[in-house]
Amino acid sequence: xxxxxxxxxxxxxxxxxxxxxxxxxxxxxxxxxxxxxxxxxxxxxxxxxxxxxxxxxxxxxxxxxxxxxxxxxxxxxxxxxxxxxxxxxxxxxxxxxxxxxxxxxxxxxxxxxxxxxxxxxxxxxxxxxxxxxxxxxxxxxxxxxxxxxxxxxxxxxxxxxxxxxxxxxxxxxxxxxxxxxxxxxxxxxxxxxxxxx
Amino acid sequence: xxxxxxxxxxxxxxxxxxxxxxxxxxxxxxxxxxxxxxxxxxxxxxxxxxxxxxxxxxxxxxxxxxxxxxxxxxxxxxxxxxxxxxxxxxxxxxxxxxxxxxxxxxxxxxxxxxxxxxxxxxxxxxxxxxxxxxxxxxxxxxxxxxxxxxxxxxxxxxxxxxxxxxxxxxxxxxxxxxxxxxxxxxxxxxxxxxxxx
DNA sequence: GGTAAATTATACCGAAAGGTATAATTTTGC
DNA sequence: GCAAAATTATACCTTTCGGTATAATTTACC
Numbered sequence: 001x002x003x004x005x006x007x008x009x010x011x012x013x014x015x016x017x018x019x020x021x022x023x024x025x026x027x028x029x030x031x032x033x034x035x036x037x038x039x040x041x042x043x044x045x046x047x048x049x050x051x052x053x054x055x056x057x058x059x060x061x062x063x064x065x066x067x068x069x070x071x072x073x074x075x076x077x078x079x080x081x082x083x084x085x086x087x088x089x090x091x092x093x094x095x096x097x098x099x100x101x102x103x104x105x106x107x108x109x110x111x112x113x114x115x116x117x118x119x120x121x122x123x124x125x126x127x128x129x130x131x132x133x134x135x136x137x138x139x140x141x142x143x144x145x146x147x148x149x150x151x152x153x154x155x156x157x158x159x160x161x162x163x164x165x166x167x168x169x170x171x172x173x174x175x176x177x178x179x180x181x182x183x184x185x186x187x188x189x190x191x192x193x194x195x196x197x
Numbered sequence: 198x199x200x201x202x203x204x205x206x207x208x209x210x211x212x213x214x215x216x217x218x219x220x221x222x223x224x225x226x227x228x229x230x231x232x233x234x235x236x237x238x239x240x241x242x243x244x245x246x247x248x249x250x251x252x253x254x255x256x257x258x259x260x261x262x263x264x265x266x267x268x269x270x271x272x273x274x275x276x277x278x279x280x281x282x283x284x285x286x287x288x289x290x291x292x293x294x295x296x297x298x299x300x301x302x303x304x305x306x307x308x309x310x311x312x313x314x315x316x317x318x319x320x321x322x323x324x325x326x327x328x329x330x331x332x333x334x335x336x337x338x339x340x341x342x343x344x345x346x347x348x349x350x351x352x353x354x355x356x357x358x359x360x361x362x363x364x365x366x367x368x369x370x371x372x373x374x375x376x377x378x379x380x381x382x383x384x385x386x387x388x389x390x391x392x393x394x
Numbered sequence: 395g396g397t398a399a400a401t402t403a404t405a406c407c408g409a410a411a412g413g414t415a416t417a418a419t420t421t422t423g424c
Numbered sequence: 425g426c427a428a429a430a431t432t433a434t435a436c437c438t439t440t441c442g443g444t445a446t447a448a449t450t451t452a453c454c
Contacts, residue, residue, distance in 0.1 A: 002451090007401080021311045026222055029442060040443080042402045050442065101311055109370040110307040114218045114298055123370055155379055158367065162380045166363030170355065173306040173320055182352055183359050199421090204431080226412065237413080239432045247412065401450065411440065420431065 008046045011036050011053065012060045019057040021101030023111050024119055027054070051118060058119060061104035062126045068093060069133065079141025080196060086134070087187050090164065094171065094180055103168045105130070131157045138195065148197040156195060160187050205243045208233055208250065209257045216254040218298030220308050221316055224251070248315060255316060258301035259323045265290060266330065276338025277393060283331070284384050287361065291368065291377055300365045302327070328354045335392065345394040353392060357384050 014035045019027045029040055029050060036043070047053045072089035073082045101107060105126050112119035134157035141147035167183025170176075211232045216224045226237055226247060233240070244250045269286035270279045298304060302323050309316035331354035338344035364380025367373075 002400085023220070023222070023308065023312070025220070026312070028440080030440075039403050041404075041446095044443070045401055102307075106366060107307055109366055110299075110304055111220065113369045115220070115223070120370065127367070127371065158376055158379060159383055162363035162367055162376065162383075163359060164363070165366050166359035166361070169303060169306055169362055169366070170324065170359055172310045173317065174324065179355055179359065182355060186356060186359075199430085225410080227410075236433050238416095238434075241413075242431055395454105397453090399450105399452080401448105403448070404446085405444100406446100407442105407444075409441080409443105412438095414435105414437075416434085416436100418431105418433070420429100422427105422429075424426090424428100 007038070007042065008056075011038065011043060011046060012056050015053065016057045016060045017100045019054060020061050020104050020107055024054040024058065024108065024116060025111065027057075055118060055122065058104065058108055058122055062108075062122070065104055066126070066129070069130065073133065073137060079137050079144060079146050080191065082137045083134075083141075083191050083195075084188070086137075087184050087191075090184055091181065094168070094177055097168075098172055098177075102172045103165060106165050106168055127161065131161060133157075134160055141195070146197070147195050151195055156190065159190065163187050163190075204235070204239065205253075208235065208240060208243060209253050212250065213254045213257045214297045216251060217258050217301050217304055221251040221255065221305060221313060222308065224254075252315060252319065255301065255305055255319055259305075259319070262301055263323070263326065266327065270330065270334060276334050276341060276343050277388065279334045280331075280338075280388050280392075281385070283334075284381050284388075287381055288378065291365070291374055294365075295369055295374075299369045300362060303362050303365055324358065328358060330354075331357055338392070343394070344392050348392055353387065356387065360384050360387075 011032065015027065015032050018031055018035055022031065029043065032043055032053065033039060043053065047056070068089060069086060072085045076082045076085045097103060105123060108119055109123045109127075112123055131154065135153035138147060138151065138153035138156055142149050142151070142153065163183040163186050164180075167180040170183075171178070171180035208229065212224065212229050215228055215232055219228065226240065229240055229250065230236060240250065244253070265286060266283060269282045273279045273282045294300060302320060305316055306320045306324075309320055328351065332350035335344060335348065335350035335353055339346050339348070339350065360380040360383050361377075364377040367380075368375070368377035
């Protein structure tokens with residue numbers, strides 16, 4: 001790995017949490033120089049402009065989340081266990097995520113939907129790939145006879161995401177993880193009562 | 198009403214949607230002068246600083262939402278009809294709300310949770326007052342024998358808010374209201390299957 | 395190990411940010 | 425309708441913003 005590449009990664013690693021916490025528009029060049037100890041010259045030597053750093057930071061943040069989800073899903077064998085593992089992951093991971101500013105998809109989504117088209121597109125991709133992963137597990141469960149065949153995998157995937165994002169929003173703003181846990185309970189109930197046959 | 202009060206209201210009315218759309222930090226003094234046709238001197242003659250306008254704008258935005266909810270709830274007699282009317286309201290109101298930047302509580306919540314303590318407090322108040330309204334309707338239904346007595350009114354109120362906010366977030370970022378409607382369907386299902394006895 | 399190339403630091407721009415002092419203008423109450 | 429008070433406009437201030445040209449330094453390769 002070339003020096004520039006190492007510096008590039010260093011910048012992203014050091015600023016990703018700041019972008020997620022302060023926002024992609026509100027994070028300034030001076031925030032970046034302060035966090036990295038580097039100068040503007042160094043940052044602009046590795047990125048064309050501020051937006052490029054913001055994009056890279058979002059990609060870093062959303063990739064980290066995506067990998068967490070993958071790990072939770074892949075840790076189990078059956079479709080039911082995969083979904084339950086996915087839900088369980090949030091019961092332990094929420095605190096670290098909150099400390100880093102909360103769910104990057106939720107944050108970037110609310111910030112970007114009206115103002116940052118370049119980010120909006122990335123968030124849309126994150127969401128559809130997340131929904132796809134979940135619905136693939138559901139379809140897998142249907143094909144293996146674990147789950148009801150008539151359930152719309154895609155709809156259930158999106159309802160799970162809806163509950164989780166709503167729960168994160170409420171949990172974060174109220175400083176009370178109970179609201180997230182209540183949402184996660186609902187996802188479990190959904191799986192047990194409507195998806196499993 | 199004194200002239201200053203009229204100007205104050207005028208400023209809030211003209212800028213509230215901008216704050217909700219661009220964000221409470223990102224909306225600048227020049228955004229405000231452009232939207233109102235007034236000068237900085239006039240704005241600072243009516244507000245101590247930029248944050249005061251932001252607070253007033255949030256209060257305006259959240260009050261408008263709160264009054265919509267009140268109207269939906271008060272339009273009906275029975276507790277069930279009130280809840281259904283509340284859900285139905287979102288099926289028609291979502292478009293106007295999206296055009297004005299989306300749910301002010303969701304937007305301000307995500308922006309303020311880590312950065313704007315003065316706004317965070319206001320959002321917490323909005324949410325708890327919203328949850329209180331819904332749970333009062335549920336308790337009312339329980340006392341009148343419409344609803345199951347064992348249901349936790351508070352928990353159901355928060356789950357409804359979770360679903361709606363998650364649905365708005367997904368609907369807005371994907372440009373597809375289907376996700377909001379799916380969330381609203383779940384709220385209806387919740388009422389029919391778990392709350393009504 | 396020396397040199398060309400790549401990388402980082404310094405010093406600077408113009409523009410826009412929030413904010414203020416003061417002058418000009420409206421309101422308001424008599 | 426006039427004077428005092430309240431309100432709005434103008435002009436300016438400092439700071440910070442993103443960005444750039446160039447100089448200093450480090451890296452990488454023969």
